[in-house]
Amino acid sequence: MTRRRTPRTSVIRLTTGNAARTLNHPFARREPVLALDFGATSVLVTTSGPVTVKDLEFAHQLAREAQRFARSLERSFYGLPDGRGVAA
Template sequence: MITINTAEGAVAENHSYQLRTPVLIIRFGTTQVQIATAQADRVTAAEVEFARQLAREANDFARSVERTFRGRRSA
C-alpha cells in the first residue's frame, strides 16, 4: 500500500490528445502518478468502466472532503 496525502499543491489533471488516448496525472509535490490506457491508440470496454468507477469514487471523495470541511468550519 502506498499512501500519499493531499496537501496544498496537490494537482489532478486530465490531458486529452488528438493522436492518443487521454492521460490522467495526479501530482503530489515531486511524486506523480499517471493513469493511461494499456494502448495509446485504443480503449477497451474495461477501461471505460474503470474510468467511470474512478470518476464516481473521486466524486464521492470530493463530497466527503467538502462535508468534513464545512463541518469543521462551523464548529
C-alpha cells in the same frame, strides 16, 4: 466499494496539500493521460493500448469514487452531514 479478490501486498499513501493537483492530458492521436501530482511524485493513469469497454468502466468508477471522496471532504470541512454550516 466492492470487496477485493486479492489481498494488498503494499499501500502507497499520497496526501493532498499545496502541491497536489490533477490534470487531464487529452491527445488527438493517442489515449489520454490523467496525472495526479503530489509535489515531487506523480501518478499517471492511462490505458495499455486502444481504449476498451473495461477502460471506460474504470474511468467512470474513478469519477464516481472521486465525487464521493469530494462529498466526504465537504461534510468533514463544513462539519454537518448535509454539508451546510461553518468550517469545523
